[in-house]
Amino acid sequence: MSAYEDLIDEAASLILNSxxxxxxxxxxxxxxxxxxxxxxxxxxxxxxxxEEYAHIATFRRNPSRSWILFKEMIETIKKAAPNPSHFALAKLEEMELLSSIITQNVDNLHQDAGSKNVIEFHGNTINLSCMDCDRKYTASEVSIDEIPPLCECGGVLRPDAVLFGEAIPFEALVESRKESEECDLILVIGTTALVQPAASMPLIAKGAGAKIIEINPEETALTLTADIFIKGGSARALSDILKKVEYNLR
Structure with a gap:
């Protein structure tokens, strides 16, 4: 058995016993x-x-400039589909082996894959809000051929994502911290664990006695703290972990 397979076995065992x-x-x-x-x-x-395109101060001063970035992000996300990583996490949740996903992503791919309990730390770009009347739209309802897009009231629309210079949504912060404090295992996937306050969640979990499984292509600031580090792409690693979990449950 290879070192990689040993890590997959160990990760699956931790999940099953968590x-x-x-x-x-x-x-x-x-x-x-x-x-x-x-x-x-x-x-x-x-x-x-x-700091120039994604800062709330820039958006308020010159929304057209920020929307150059937002438009590219939204168009890229519209073309994307969940990959095996997203589906593996959704399956673990369905099997009642995963309590929640705290995501820093704004692409909605976890929900598209079927995950239910997703805490969006940085909001999302699939929903838009009017800066004047707070009316809500989905990105698919609004044409972004001309930017910035406008509400029916004439106000400028913005994505429901957290911009630089804005606070993390209070509810997401509280729920993320609660989940981190209560868990006995945290999977850290596809993040450099540098951006605060999200980066503190694995450390909060570790401080409360949880184990950490990190899956990343390269070592990060968290790697020395992790109990298991699986180096590589998350699609392969999570798919292999899921297969091992399902095999052990037969």
Missing amino acids: KKTVALTGAGISAESGIATFRGEGGIWEKYDP
């Missing part, structure tokens, strides 16, 4: 769906300075 497992996901889990990570090579932050 009383409460939580997942924290980042942009890396959606990379295999064709959505480039923000900070990686070819990522959107190489093209657009986030």
Whole structure:
């Protein structure tokens, strides 16, 4: 048996013996769906300075400039579909082996794969809100051929994603912290674990006695703290873990 297979076996065993497992996901889990990570090579932050295009101050001052970025993000996400990583987590939830997913992503792919208990740490881009009257739209309802798109009242629309300079939604922060404190196992998938406060969730879990399984293509700031580190793409690793879990339940 290879070292990789040993890690898969160990991860599956931890999941099966856990009383409460939580997942924290980042942009890396959606990379295999064709959505480039923000900070990686070819990522959107190489093209657009986030402090310039994705800051709430810029949006208020010049929404058309911010919408250059938003339009590209929305069009990319519309073309994307869940990959085996998303489906594996949804299946684990269906099997009552995963309590919740705390995601930093704004692409809705976890929900598209069937996951029910998804905490959106940074909101999402599939819903839009009017800055004036707060009317809600889905991105599919609104044409973004001309930017910025406008509400029927004439107000500027914005994605329901957290922009730079804005606080994390209070409810998401409270629920994420609660899940992290209560779990005895946390899966950290496709995130560099650098962006706060999301990056603190695995440490909160660890401090409460939980074990950490990290799945990432490269080592991160969290790797030395993790109990298991599986180096590689999440689609293969999560699919293999799910197969092992299902095999052990026969």
